[in-house]
Amino acid sequence: MTTQHNVPAERAAGNHSDREHPGLFPLTDAEADHLIHLARAALIGRGLSTSYDASTGSLAVIPPPDPESSHPPDHLGGALFGLGNLARTVNGHPRQSWSRLVEEHFDSLMASILRPPAGPTDPERQLYLRLAATSSVPAKWTADLPEFLPGLVAVPASNDNGTFALHFDPSTFGLTWTEAHRIALANLNLLPDSVSYIDHDGVQLAVLSDTTWAASRALVLDTVLRESLQVENPPYGVLVALPTRHLLLIHVIRDLSILPAISAMLRLTHTAYETSPGPLTPTVYLVDPTGWHPATTALPNHPLPYHLTPHLRALTQTLAHQEQSPD
Incomplete structure (x- = not known):
């Protein structure tokens, strides 16, 4: 379908x-x-x-x-x-x-x-992997799909003169799900990025926002870091937010500037998620060699809306110890 x-x-x-x-x-x-x-x-x-x-x-x-x-x-x-x-x-x-x-x-x-769009006539060139919120499509269409992040699935998609179609049944154009996913991921990996930078409270955030595939580029984050941000294997990882289809925010973690960075990203992420078309997720993630981890958590009946997760808190302690240690 x-x-x-x-x-x-x-x-x-x-x-x-x-x-x-x-x-x-x-x-x-x-x-x-x-x-x-x-x-x-x-x-x-x-x-x-x-x-x-x-x-x-x-x-x-x-x-x-x-x-x-x-x-x-x-x-x-x-x-x-x-x-x-x-x-x-x-x-x-x-x-x-x-x-x-x-x-x-x-x-x-x-x-x-x-006049629903037909399947791609040339899947090898026209399919790209695209993130979709599970809440935006019938539950039965995503029931058997693994989530990339909570509430988000990656689906082969095509663009027909500005109309983006998600293809949950690629057998209609002769591909298995595995084949369509592989082709779509490879094509997504080849897309160029337009990166801008914003400085907020002395920290730098990379912004990908010029294309409707921006958030989906999180699926090939290593490529984005290496080829677009010229950063490879950052030792402390990165903060990543993908609040809407058109926006991907990244902060490369180097020191305790991670704290004002997480504050800035939370504000930008929630504003975009709550006011812009194509909402995906309001969560800011810490991405390190062990995977994707929520950066903050909400505590019930607590006056402060956000708290660092244990995973991020442990990282800040490591960074603090590094800054205090002599060279």
């Missing part, structure tokens, strides 16, 4: 117009109501009646009363159109431009539904 990027299900809305809407974050309740109105009107204009499902932050298509006389797109009865990514897209734009953005969103979405 093949799918475009869907929207993760989100929780129910509140009822105060000036507070953030938990189902369509980062919009307020009043803004969310306006977006829902625009989205329902856009779908009515495309022959679909919907009702808002507050439990998922989605519009549910109402089945036609007479299925026998229905025609496309009436066969979508019962389908859910998630509004989470759309909420992130319109956020920050002037309210008067929302109608145009909503119309463009559903133009693209309905075109992909009524």
Whole structure:
């Protein structure tokens, strides 16, 4: 089966117009109501009646009363159109431009539904491995897939004139899952990176953000470090965050500047994850020769939201001892 990027299900809305809407974050309740109105009107204009499902932050298509006389797109009865990514897209734009953005969103979405992209005609050249949030696709599609990180799977994908398709069943174009995964990983490994750097509180963060494959480059992190950051086998590892499909943040660990680095990365990561389209994970990771480890943890009933995990705390103790030791 093949799918475009869907929207993760989100929780129910509140009822105060000036507070953030938990189902369509980062919009307020009043803004969310306006977006829902625009989205329902856009779908009515495309022959679909919907009702808002507050439990998922989605519009549910109402089945036609007479299925026998229905025609496309009436066969979508019962389908859910998630509004989470759309909420992130319109956020920050002037309210008067929302109608145009909503119309463009559903133009693209309905075109992909009524004319779904075919499988790649040349898989050896067109497949790339892509990270997807398990919450953004039906659970049965990812049930047998290993997670790269909690809540994230790597899926062969292709790009058809700007429409990205995830291919959960590569047998439709003659490949096994193992073959498609191998080809897609090899092609991902060959993609170039555009790296920029930001300095924050005296620490440097590398930013990959110019491509929709940016976060997926975490799957070939060694290549990114070696070829794009000119760093090979950093002895203390790196901090990595991939909050959205379009963003990969990296800090090479050298000393106790790791502490302001983790603070900066947490702020950037949570802002991107909560406000930008294509959310993946809000977790910042410590990546070292032993694998990927969460850098922070939350303690229940504690006033501070984040604490260093034992793995990262042990590393900071090593770095502190190194700085105190004579040359």
